[in-house]
Amino acid sequence: MAEKLDQIFVQAKHELVRWLLCHVPGAWAEVLSALLSIATLLVAFAALFALTTLLERKGLGRIQNRYGPNRVGPFGLLQPVADGIKALTKEDVVPRAADQVVHFIAPLVLVVPVFLALAVLPVGRNMVVVDLDAGLLFFFAVGAATELSVFMAGWSSRNKYSLLGAMRAIAQMISYEVPLILSAVTVVMMAGSLSTVRIVEVQAGFSGWLPHWHVLTPWGLAGFLLFLIAAAAEANRCPFDLPEGESEIIAGYYIEYSGFKFALFFLGEYIGLFAVSGLAITLFLGGWTAPLPFLQWVPSYVWFFLKLLSLIAFFIWVRGTLPRLRMDQLMSFAWKFMLPLSLINLLAAGLWRFLPEGLTRWAFCSLLLAAAYIGLGRSLVQRRNLGRRTYRFAE
Amino acid sequence: MLGEGIIKGLAETGRNFLGSYFEPDRLVTVQYPEERLPAPEAARTFPFLVYDGDDWQKGLRCVACQICEKECPPQCIYIVKDITKKPDYIGKLQFQPKVFDIDLSVCMSCQICVEVCPFDAIKMDVEFELSTTDRFGRLLLHKAELAKPNEYYHKIHPAEAAEVDARLAAEKAKALAKTQADAAGKSVSPKPALKPPAPASG
Numbered sequence A: 001m002a003e004k005l006d007q008i009f010v011q012a013k014h015e016l017v018r019w020l021l022c023h024v025p026g027a028w029a030e031v032l033s034a035l036l037s038i039a040t041l042l043v044a045f046a047a048l049f050a051l052t053t054l055l056e057r058k059g060l061g062r063i064q065n066r067y068g069p070n071r072v073g074p075f076g077l078l079q080p081v082a083d084g085i086k087a088l089t090k091e092d093v094v095p096r097a098a099d100q101v102v103h104f105i106a107p108l109v110l111v112v113p114v115f116l117a118l119a120v121l122p123v124g125r126n127m128v129v130v131d132l133d134a135g136l137l138f139f140f141a142v143g144a145a146t147e148l149s150v151f152m153a154g155w156s157s158r159n160k161y162s163l164l165g166a167m168r169a170i171a172q173m174i175s176y177e178v179p180l181i182l183s184a185v186t187v188v189m190m191a192g193s194l195s196t197v198r199i200v201e202v203q204a205g206f207s208g209w210l211p212h213w214h215v216l217t218p219w220g221l222a223g224f225l226l227f228l229i230a231a232a233a234e235a236n237r238c239p240f241d242l243p244e245g246e247s248e249i250i251a252g253y254y255i256e257y258s259g260f261k262f263a264l265f266f267l268g269e270y271i272g273l274f275a276v277s278g279l280a281i282t283l284f285l286g287g288w289t290a291p292l293p294f295l296q297w298v299p300s301y302v303w304f305f306l307k308l309l310s311l312i313a314f315f316i317w318v319r320g321t322l323p324r325l326r327m328d329q330l331m332s333f334a335w336k337f338m339l340p341l342s343l344i345n346l347l348a349a350g351l352w353r354f355l356p357e358g359l360t361r362w363a364f365c366s367l368l369l370a371a372a373y374i375g376l377g378r379s380l381v382q383r384r385n386l387g388r389r390t391y392r393f394a395e
Numbered sequence B: 001m002l003g004e005g006i007i008k009g010l011a012e013t014g015r016n017f018l019g020s021y022f023e024p025d026r027l028v029t030v031q032y033p034e035e036r037l038p039a040p041e042a043a044r045t046f047p048f049l050v051y052d053g054d055d056w057q058k059g060l061r062c063v064a065c066q067i068c069e070k071e072c073p074p075q076c077i078y079i080v081k082d083i084t085k086k087p088d089y090i091g092k093l094q095f096q097p098k099v100f101d102i103d104l105s106v107c108m109s110c111q112i113c114v115e116v117c118p119f120d121a122i123k124m125d126v127e128f129e130l131s132t133t134d135r136f137g138r139l140l141l142h143k144a145e146l147a148k149p150n151e152y153y154h155k156i157h158p159a160e161a162a163e164v165d166a167r168l169a170a171e172k173a174k175a176l177a178k179t180q181a182d183a184a185g186k187s188v189s190p191k192p193a194l195k196p197p198a199p200a201s202g
Helices: A002-006 A008-021 A026-063 A079-089 A100-118 A135-143 A145-156 A160-191 A196-202 A218-234 A259-284 A300-321 A327-354 A359-381 B004-022 B067-071 B112-116 B150-156 B158-184
Strands: B047-051 B077-087 B093-103 B122-124 B147-149
Touching: A002 A008, A008 A026, A026 A079, A026 A100, A026 A259, A026 A300, A026 B004, A079 A259, A100 A135, A100 A145, A100 A259, A135 A145, A135 A160, A135 A196, A135 A259, A145 A160, A145 A259, A160 A196, A160 A218, A160 A259, A160 A327, A196 A259, A218 A259, A218 A300, A218 A327, A218 A359, A259 A300, A300 B004, A327 A359, B047 B150, B067 B077, B067 B112, B112 B122, B147 B150, B150 B158
Parallel strands: B047 B147
Antiparallel strands: B047 B122, B077 B093
C-alpha cells in the first residue's frame, strides 16, 4: 500500500502515456512522458510559488506582530489569486528610452533557466524529469544564466537605479557562486557522482536511528550552512537583497518593470529559491528520504516538499530577522570568510573520506572546521582602528 | 563569536512569531471595518450646521452673516442670503441662508469657520467615511445634508456642546430679561439673568 502510494504519480504517468500511445505513433513516447513530467512540475511549483507569497507575508506579519493578509477568502488564502489578477490587469509600461527587445526578453531569460534547473531535482523516488549523469553540473550551468537576465534587465531599462542594482547583482552573484559550488563539490567527492539521483541514493540508508544524510557529518553540516548562505545570496534573498534594496535603489534591476513582466521576475526569483533549496535538500538533507526508519511508509514526495517548505520557512524567518548587508560587508563576507571556509571544508571532506571510521575522524574534522570558523570569524568581525577619515580631494 | 547575534536575533523574531498566536495583546492591529477605536473628544473632520428643535429648516442657527464664507482660507463655503427675515432661536428676526454649500474636496478642516461663527451655528463633524463614486456631486454638500440636530452635536462632542448650550441659554435669558425690562419701561434696570443652563431647545 505504502509502495503504491509512493509511486502513484509515476504509475499515473505511465498509464496516461500508454493510453495516449493508442492515438499517436510510438516514437512519441519519450516526448509525451517528458511533457507530462514538465507539466506536473510547472503546476506544482507555480502553486508552491503562490502559497509561498502568502506564507511569506503572513509569516513576516506575525514576526512583526501583525496579522498579515486576511481579507481575501478564508484566512486570506485567496490573496495570491487577487495578486495574480492585479498583476495581469496592470498596464505594462516600457520606458521610451529602453532597449525594447532586451527589456522584453529579460524576464523570460530569468524564468526559463530556473524552471530548467528544476528538471534535475529528484522530488521523489523515480520522480525526476531527467536523470542526467552530470545533473549537478547542469544545475549550476543553467543557474548561471539568471545573472545574464539580471544584467539584461538592468542595462536595457536605461535607469540609473536599474543599472546600479544590476551591477550589485552581478558582483554578488559571481562572488557567491564560488562558495556555492565549492560547498556542493564536497558532496560530489563523497558520493562519487554528479547525478542528483545517485547523490540521494547514497544518503538513503540508516545506521541505527540516524539517516545517512550528509548534513549529519561535520563537513556536511559546514557545507550545508555555507550552501544555504550562498543560496540566499544567489536567490537575492534577505539579508543579501542588495540588488533590489527597496530603501536605497527602490527595486534595483526591475524598477522599470510593471504588470505581468514584474510578476514574471517575482516568479523567477521564487522558483530560483525553490530550485536552490531543492538542491540543498538533495545534496545535504537526503533528498526525498525519510528522516527516521519507522517513517518510511510516508510517500517520498511528501518528504521532499516538507523539507522544501521548512527551508522556505527558514528563509522567511531569516528575512524577518536580519537587516541588509552593506556592499563592502557583502564582498568581504564572500571572499574573506565563505571562500576560505569552503576550501577548508573541502580539505575536511577529503580527510573524512580517507581517515578510518570512528570517533577520531569525527573529532578531527569537527575541530578543524570549528577552528577555521572561529579564526575566520574573528578576523571578519575584528574592529580595525581606522581613525578619522580624511578626504584628500573633496575638501 | 561570529553568528552569535544572528542566533539571538532569530530567537527574538521566533518569540514574536509564536507569541503573536498565543498572546492576543501583541497584535495591536484594529481590524477597521469590524472593529473601531472610539474617536477622541477633539476629533474633527468637516463642518456641519447645527439646528435646534425638530425642523431643520426652522431651527437652523445660521443667520447667513457670511463671516465663515469670508474667513474660509480655501474658500470652500458658498452662501446665498434669503430675502425675508425669520425669527431665530432668541426670537429675533434674522436672515437665513437660502443656499449653504461646503465643498469637501476643497475644505482643509482648519476649523476657522467654527471659531469665527458668532452664533455657534457651524461645528466640526467626526464623520470620516465620506468616500463616494461621484467626485463632483457627492463631495459638494448642500444645506439639507449639512444640517444636523443639536442632539447629534451633543453625541459627538459632549463637553463642548454642553458649554455652548449653557452660553446660548444665558444669552437667551439675558435677551428675554432685556425685552421684559424694555416692555416694563426704562425705569426698571435690567437684572443680570444668569439661570442654570437650560436643556437644548429652539
